[in-house]
Amino acid sequence: MIEHFAIAIDGPSGAGKSSLARRAAAHFGLIYVDTGAIYRCVGLAAKRAGINTRDAQAVQAILPSLDIRMLYNVTGEQRMYLGDEDVSSDIRLPEISICASNVSAHPAVRAYLLEMQRKMAREHNVIMDGRDIGTVVLPDAELKIFLTASAEARAQRRMLELQGKGIDTTFEDVLKDIELRDYQDTHRAEAPLRQAEDAVLLDTTEFNFDESFGLLCQIIRERLGLIG
Numbered sequence: 710m711i712e713h714f715a716i717a718i719d720g721p722s723g724a725g726k727s728s729l730a731r732r733a734a735a736h737f738g739l740i741y742v743d744t745g746a747i748y749r750c751v752g753l754a755a756k757r758a759g760i761n762t763r764d765a766q767a768v769q770a771i772l773p774s775l776d777i778r779m780l781y782n783v784t785g786e787q788r789m790y791l792g793d794e795d796v797s798s799d800i801r802l803p804e805i806s807i808c809a810s811n812v813s814a815h816p817a818v819r820a821y822l823l824e825m826q827r828k829m830a831r832e833h834n835v836i837m838d839g840r841d842i843g844t845v846v847l848p849d850a851e852l853k854i855f856l857t858a859s860a861e862a863r864a865q866r867r868m869l870e871l872q873g874k875g876i877d878t879t880f881e882d883v884l885k886d887i888e889l890r891d892y893q894d895t896h897r898a899e900a901p902l903r904q905a906e907d908a909v910l911l912d913t914t915e916f917n918f919d920e921s922f923g924l925l926c927q928i929i930r931e932r933l934g935l936i937g
């Protein structure tokens with residue numbers, strides 16, 4: 710069994726990366742790093758500052774003043790702070806999703822957040838999810854997985870998740886948001902979302918959560934020799 714390793718999971722919005730990676734981390738005793746949450750913090754801070762999140766220069770200008778902290782509570786849950794404020798819930802608001810996608814297209818933002826992500830992987834055995842983990846952040850990750858599902862399946866799941874949190878939304882709105890973010894995330898010049906050549910493809914369109922989790926665990930066991 711390898712002693713220090715990283716598992717990189719990339720894929721489009723709503724493919725189930727976070728839920729699956731979080732559960733796999735608990736199952737195998739790894740640290741789960743949700744990198745989208747970090748981009749969401751930048752998106753939230755820019756929105757609060759009244760900045761147009763598509764304006765690269767304006768967003769770059771606020772970066773030095775941001776105090777983004779990623780902390781883990783006793784149950785291993787990742788919490789995001791801007792200074793002393795816990796923004797873990799605010800960053801999940803639907804209007805912040807597109808702000809996060811907008812700011813993530815700016816090279817200065819990506820460069821600014823790179824070291825924070827790599828440091829986590831140096832210090833822990835991580836399962837890290839995002840869009841460019843296997844291609845840019847951790848190109849030497851011992852295991853790379855590209856997790857995807859059809860846009861319709863992803864919209865359906867995301868809608869149920871949002872409604873479960875009491876956020877009022879429709880399938881059409883969620884699908885539109887997912888398609889727009891897919892387009893932006895795959896077409897940006899800097900670190901676009903794409904499957905790394907050495908990544909294992911896991912398409913969960915036809916599978917429910919438990920089935921997808923079983924497949925993910927099987928890949929992890931086979932590739933890394935982990936027990937569980």
Ligand code: DC
Pocket residue numbers: 722723744745746748749806809810813814838839840841842890894
């Ligand atoms: O995973 P998420 O939906 O919370 O991510 C929010 C946005 O952040 C997403 O639209 C693209 C961006 N992102 C990114 O560009 N690179 C990452 N590693 C993670 C997220």
